[in-house]
Amino acid sequence: MPSFPVALRALTLPFAALLALSSAPVARAAEPAPPKGFVALSDVDPTIVQEMRYATAHNFTGHRVDGYRRPVCLLTRPAAKALRAAQRVVLRRGYTLKVYDCYRPRRAVADFVAWAKDLGDERMKEEFYPRVEKSRLFEDGYIAEKSGHSRGSTMDVTLVRLPVRPTRPYVPGERLVPCHAPRAERFPDNSVDMGTGFDCFDTLAHTLDPRVQGAQRVHRLLLKSVLENAGFRNLAEEWWHYTLREEPFPDTYFDFPVR
Template sequence: MRPGAHRRRWVLVRLLLVAVVLAAAGCDRPPQPAPLADAATPTPTGPRAPADVVLLSEVDPSIVVDIRYAGPHNFVGRPVDGYDEPLCLLTRTAAEALRRVQDAARARGLSLRVYDCYRPQRAADEFVRWAKGAAGQQMKAEFYPRVAKSRLFADGYLGAPTAHSRGSTLDLTLEPRPAPPRSSYAPGQPLVACTDPADRRFADGAIDMGTGFDCFDPLAHTADARITGTARTNRQLLKRLMTDCGFVNYDREWWHYRYADEPYPDTWFDFPVARSSLPPR
């Protein structure tokens, strides 16, 4: 054996042992990142996602999926371009990290409920067009009752491009287990402001977070001092569960989290949210 080879072999063995210990530690430390994409990689224009994009339901079917932009109950009031199916697509590293969050939530008698995951660039472009126009405010009373539509981008509630288009960002909340009764939305029904008390807001089964989802209002800022009591405790719990598993919160939206070690930090994808976008397995 060449000089030093024995020492190098021992170092490799020690590194493998450390990796095993960290893997057993759950979310005490964020998982190791996948190799980063080349910053010069162009945004794919074809119909297929990268090989490491997966259906969340195949990684953890216990997580409740409620993709709002695939239907009419959202701030534009209609299905959004690119949401062909109500699915949660994520990079595998983000999906597996989210499974660990779900394990921690279930240990507390709760479940994750996801509202949005990967978002095609075409959807972000549609939000830009919608925000620039004066029409299309039929959902204002619920989603942005106290903020002018023209301020939604300037105030940071919408963004284009958006981290969602990189495949490792999602919007979510917590709900009890077993799930309580939920309201169903019918277009044209009377709307209640997302800033109203929990017993008046749209009842989607989530625990009280102080506002509804996609509530474009300062009350939705994660650490807003006016959110107290149970709602504040619930926000802090969601943040702790997510950050323990490697996610970072966007401080203006209590529901918005990005996986810190995302594999595509410089690529914005535009494949549709559909099973057909996934490569053959």
């Protein structure tokens, strides 16, 4: 018959093995990587300003969107090169381009959809959709199950007057102002006055809305003409939304994270 210490060691061995197993690192499934043909915009043109809103809480959801690990702009190489050509034009006119969003993973689009279905979460309504009921965001076309951004050749872009002054950080919980309010009252974006803020769910954000006149219209038309000459097409409902006409992945929606 084994002595008590020997028997005790025999009893504790399985527990020690189990403890070692529980503390071992858990293997994670490999995440998809960007396919050949995608680049960081900063590697193609570091002069274009980046303010990647979905990597922050300052967007219509009020939270950092799933899939945005880093606040960087990723695009297909042809889209990045075309944007560089547009940047050269606006620089000569005293402006720089600024992107708010570029490639968008499918998981981020799914995050938008889940948020839109949660009718109780309206923490950002006062700024981004003050005149639209959240229950109508799908019906009115502001949220969709798919996004051209996931193909890698679409970006949300604006103009900033040189020299560039930084936009102050958004403070979660701060008082919100409607995106269609006069520029002096809206969140102090460093872009030129386009008539509404970025991601404004409102008909006033339609690129050629006739109510937008004066300097606001001039800015919209300047952005539109420069980007169209560089090979992009505008989404008529959003003055900031442009897609490369000859995009290399017209039927593929990617889901690698932005990092």
